[in-house]
Amino acid sequence: MQTIFQKIKEIALKVDQAIKDQEMGYSEQCNASGDDQLKLDVYADELVEYGLRELPLVKAIISEEKEDVMPVHEEGKYTICYDPLDGSSIVDVNLSVGTIFGIYEGEPSGETLVASAYIVYGPRIEMVTVTRGGEVQHYRSGSSQLFNLCYKAVRLEEKGKLNAPGGTQKNWPPHHKAFIDSLFAEGYRLRYSGGMVPDLHQILLKGGGLFSYPGTSDKPDGKLRLLFEVLPFALIYETAGGEAVNEQGKRLLELKAKHIHDTSPCFFGSRYEIHKMKEAYGVL
Structure with missing residues (x-):
């Protein structure tokens, strides 16, 4: 699983750069749910897809931006479902957005979800990961573009605010x-x-x-x-x-x-x- 998380970190740095550099206008396409796609949505989707395709562990990938399952490696073990740029409609006003990954072993469902991760693109790039039976871990990327562990075993209190x-x-x-x-x-x-x-x-x-x-x-x-x-x-x-x-x-x-x-x-x-x-x- 660490191989997949490492690849997600590499993808995150590329998506973050795209958010800073790429055009914000709408493309002429709609995603699988009928939503108009920003050009940035399409580009971020390509970055995630190309990155995940490099991993022999990945059997198939499913993007929120595409209609169908995309086979990758027949001998792979995991199906990865991802939202390449969640919240892209607020990128133009410079609010934080993210990328979400669900890693499934078998037909995707709550029962077969074995790990997940998300990236936050804000003033800093941050990443949160979890494996089933493990702990929620929080990472932050600094000027060195390396993700350093900030908090291990992130926990919610009984009542929030x-x-x-x-x-x-x-x-x-x-x-x-x-x-x-x-x-x-x-x-x-x-x-x-x-x-x-x-x-x-x-x-x-x-x-x-x-x-x-x-x-x-x-x-x-x-x-x-x-x-x-x-x-x-x-x-x-x-x-x-x-x-x-x-x-x-x-x-x-x-x-x-x-x-x-x-x-x-x-x-x-x-x-x-x-x-x-x-x-x-x-x-x-």
């Missing part, structure tokens, strides 16, 4: 709005940038809180993709001592995708916030 509610509020179900309002009434601070990676990263490193993206009237099955975004973060949050569930209170890591681009409502947080969410949704 941050609240990152996703989705357009007018489309929230009433019980979700009441739940979010109740957290603010308890003194939680709003931390929502429009980027999944930086928002979940902040909650993780600040000790806890809640990131939520419910089913909404316009997207009843949620917006975030199961294999590329939801499951990789679920493994990280559970390993860090938190919880990650859907709107029925079911562990996200128990979910299976019927299609590689399936989405799911999702809630990530400390144990206290997830307990409150289950109360609000009536799924205790």
